[in-house]
Amino acid sequence: xxxxxxxxxxxxxxxxxxxxxxxxxxxxxxxxxxxxxxxxxxxxxxxxxxxxxxxxxxxxxxxxxxxxxxxxxxxxxxxxxxxxxxxxxxxxxxxxxxxxxxxxxxxxxxxxxxxxxxxxxxxxxxxxxxxxxxxxxxxxxxxxxxxxxxxxxxxxxxxxxxxxxxxxxxxxxxxxxxxxxxxxxxxxxxxxxxxxxxxxxxxxxxxxxxxxxxxxxxxxxxx
Numbered sequence: 001x002x003x004x005x006x007x008x009x010x011x012x013x014x015x016x017x018x019x020x021x022x023x024x025x026x027x028x029x030x031x032x033x034x035x036x037x038x039x040x041x042x043x044x045x046x047x048x049x050x051x052x053x054x055x056x057x058x059x060x061x062x063x064x065x066x067x068x069x070x071x072x073x074x075x076x077x078x079x080x081x082x083x084x085x086x087x088x089x090x091x092x093x094x095x096x097x098x099x100x101x102x103x104x105x106x107x108x109x110x111x112x113x114x115x116x117x118x119x120x121x122x123x124x125x126x127x128x129x130x131x132x133x134x135x136x137x138x139x140x141x142x143x144x145x146x147x148x149x150x151x152x153x154x155x156x157x158x159x160x161x162x163x164x165x166x167x168x169x170x171x172x173x174x175x176x177x178x179x180x181x182x183x184x185x186x187x188x189x190x191x192x193x194x195x196x197x198x199x200x201x202x203x204x205x206x207x208x209x210x211x212x213x214x215x216x217x218x219x220x221x222x223x
Contacts, residue, residue, distance in 0.1 A: 002118045006032045008054035020107050036064045050117055056081035062095055069096040076117050086131050098166045120168045159186040163199055164206040
């Protein structure tokens with residue numbers, strides 16, 4: 001059973017979504033909330049639930065995703081109402097959203113996205129997938145250690161970026177064109193080197209490294 005939590009400011013919208021998803025086999029809407037901060041107080045919220053987060057009227061959407069992921073790295077968030085701009089979609093993927101839907105997607109596409117996210121997959125269009133591959137190359141370069149630091153190798157950095165984006169071992173294998181056993185070995189090495197226990201923790205570490213790098217670049221003095 002896939003448990004769903006719907007977060008949307010408009011009552012008509014969140015109750016309409018709950019009604020639409022109520023009769024889908026394998027789905028259970030366990031909570032409908034008006035504000036993201038209510039998630040922390042909601043006793044029915046499960047650790048592994050899929051959260052449908054309406055960001056249409058949520059200008060602080062990116063920071064909300066970061067905050068929810070920081071409190072519960074296991075939470076799987078689908079951002080609803082994302083604009084059609086590729087940069088906005090990629091931004092939510094980088095921040096830890098497990099899926100997204102633009103304003104033009106249908107209920108049937110929402111159902112397929114929920115099912116993909118529940119199975120640990122990141123669902124996106126071929127165009128966005130290509131853009132994400134470009135970002136993987138850029139972000140893995142940012143995670144490159146100094147020659148003597150011995151933190152993550154180039155390939156491990158690439159795997160870490162894809163972990164942050166929510167890809168499964170099989171998807172990473174296809175994305176990087178390497179054997180599944182090799183991916184598992186890289187994930188093991190990443191966790192071992194960073195002293196972590198779970199993939200979600202590695203994803204959170206990667207996200208924090210990227211955010212730290214971004215802060216450092218913004219504050220670098222002009223030469």
